[in-house]
């Protein structure tokens with residue numbers, strides 16, 4: 001198994017290219033099930049989750065070719081409707097095939113994703129919404145068996161909680177349903193917006209894109225033709241590199257970003273004292289003479305993202321005072337706290353609230369990555385720790401960060417990938 005070895009104390013400088021967004025690419029890959037002919041999806045990040053989704057599509061009978069950062073997918077011969085446990089257990093986002101498979105074939109069998117390191121993560125809201133659209137759902141032997149022999153029908157759905165993949169699943173199901181589907185309390189994340197915009201540009205009328213109320217006019221199982229699309233930049237990868245610049249107090253430029261997706265992250269960093277230069281598709285973070293402590297509560301977009309909570313916790317360790325970080329989305333997304341503590345961090349937890357003492361003197365240690373974003377937080381802490389840190393179980397990082405150690409090394413970090 002690979003691990004990362006990081007020598008703390010190096011200043012960073014230079015430019016880093018931000019990849020396409022994993023969490024935008026995954027629903028777009030699942031959307032290929034709604035299409036006929038070839039669909040070419042570009043700016044795909046070369047990360048494991050993308051390969052897993054392509055493998056899942058191939059298992060279902062689709063064909064694809066992969067070249068540079070584009071995949072050309074054809075689902076004309078897709079003839080299986082079972083998303084197997086072996087793949088779903090590797091990647092929860094496999095659940096994104098549920099809506100499209102059911103809408104196109106009138107039935108499907110998708111393994112239940114089960115729990116996950118950051119929380120229980122149920123899919124009850126996805127299932128309830130599909131039932132309102134006329135599906136019959138049964139859970140048998142760990143699988144969701146969904147059927148709607150006469151096709152899905154438009155319905156009014158009110159999500160009890162804002163759910164990103166839930167909204168994406170239902171938008172895709174509604175695209176091939178009969179009639180109009182209204183989603184109230186829809187997610188507004190840029191990844192959801194991109195999916196809606198692409199569908200809207202290719203024959204599915206969707207009103208309210210970017211708002212929390214969507215109206216989708218279904219095409220009653222008439223497949224779509226979408227020749228070529230490009231995935232939006234990864235706002236969480238960008239935010240993570242901004243934190244790398246911030247924690248090492250370096251000047252870093254990130255290219256191929258969309259600032260409008262980064263507002264809550266930029267505002268928090270500004271509150272902490274950092275300054276920025278913004279250009280059309282790039283952003284430069286500059287050092288801060290004093291790092292001010294912060295208060296953060298994670299919420300849905302456009303609020304502060306849960307996917308940046310761990311990285312800001314590492315950064316808060318360098319602040320001049322005590323920061324308060326509240327995790328409101330996932331009940332167990334503080335696994336990095338005990339690993340950061342092994343490096344000398346003083347963080348106390350009270351349910352969903354972490355109190356983070358600043359001015360920390362971190363030292364290198366062996367630590368374990370626990371989930372994707374927590375792993376980046378450990379790397380951030382290692383960049384400023386005294387001595388050598390080894391981050392183990394980095395398969396989490398490989399699921400969602402594009403060649404992270406290569407990008408950080410190019411910026412001047414002393415980081416190496418080694419095998420146990």
Ligand code: EPZ
Pocket residue numbers: 023026093119120121122123124125126127161162163164165166191306307329330331372373400
């Ligand atoms: C998406 O997960 C992202 N994954 C996550 O990215 C991200 O952390 C999360 O949204 C929140 O922004 C992808 O886009 C592939 P939710 P998702 O449904 O859709 C509860 C990363 O690191 N809920 O929006 O699974 C749920 O438990 C990750 O890249 C229900 O109760 O998250 C949570 O408390 C990890 N029932 C809240 O809603 C449901 O049926 C929001 O979860 C669905 C969700």
